[in-house]
Amino acid sequence: MFKELKENINNIMKLDPAAKTFLEVLILYPSVHSILFYKVSHKLYKNKYYFLARLLSQISRFFTGIEIHPGAKIGKRLFIDHGMGVVIGETAEIGDDVTIYHEVTLGGTGKDTGKRHPTIKNGVIIGAGAKILGPITLGENVKVGANTVVLKDVPANSTIVGKNGEIIEKK
Numbered sequence: 001m002f003k004e005l006k007e008n009i010n011n012i013m014k015l016d017p018a019a020k021t022f023l024e025v026l027i028l029y030p031s032v033h034s035i036l037f038y039k040v041s042h043k044l045y046k047n048k049y050y051f052l053a054r055l056l057s058q059i060s061r062f063f064t065g066i067e068i069h070p071g072a073k074i075g076k077r078l079f080i081d082h083g084m085g086v087v088i089g090e091t092a093e094i095g096d097d098v099t100i101y102h103e104v105t106l107g108g109t110g111k112d113t114g115k116r117h118p119t120i121k122n123g124v125i126i127g128a129g130a131k132i133l134g135p136i137t138l139g140e141n142v143k144v145g146a147n148t149v150v151l152k153d154v155p156a157n158s159t160i161v162g163k164n165g166e167i168i169e170k171k
Helices: 002-015 021-027 030-046 048-064
Strands: 079-081 097-103 104-106 131-133 158-161 166-170
Touching: 002 021, 002 030, 002 079, 030 048, 030 079
Parallel strands: 079 097, 104 131
Antiparallel strands: 158 166
């Protein structure tokens, strides 16, 4: 767990020009704290301690402003920049090297059962205020503009923007 923590902090220092020191990131970045809480609550969840897992995730939410359901699956080096208001649903899956900005929701639409939250592949960047809803997939290296609402799959290496989720660039 300490190796992953160090890797996560080093990644944040690489991505965030405001990050000055390792100690500063460790102590002051809610992204780091929410991921640590998530790791413990996810382990509890996998071992069927659902109430304790949810309790810990809600304590984390109280202190960080970031709500990660303990059932979500999160890869390596997730960076939640600023973080306030981020919500990650129970069946969400997040790959490696993903960056999420504040006020992002990886949520459900209320009409699906089973897998009802998004799958986010490696290298995705999700802009502030974006809403990614339903059991959809964002392909590798997708960029989602601020305040974009995404309700359908987005192919790899695309940029998507706007309230109707319009793909404007595909490499």
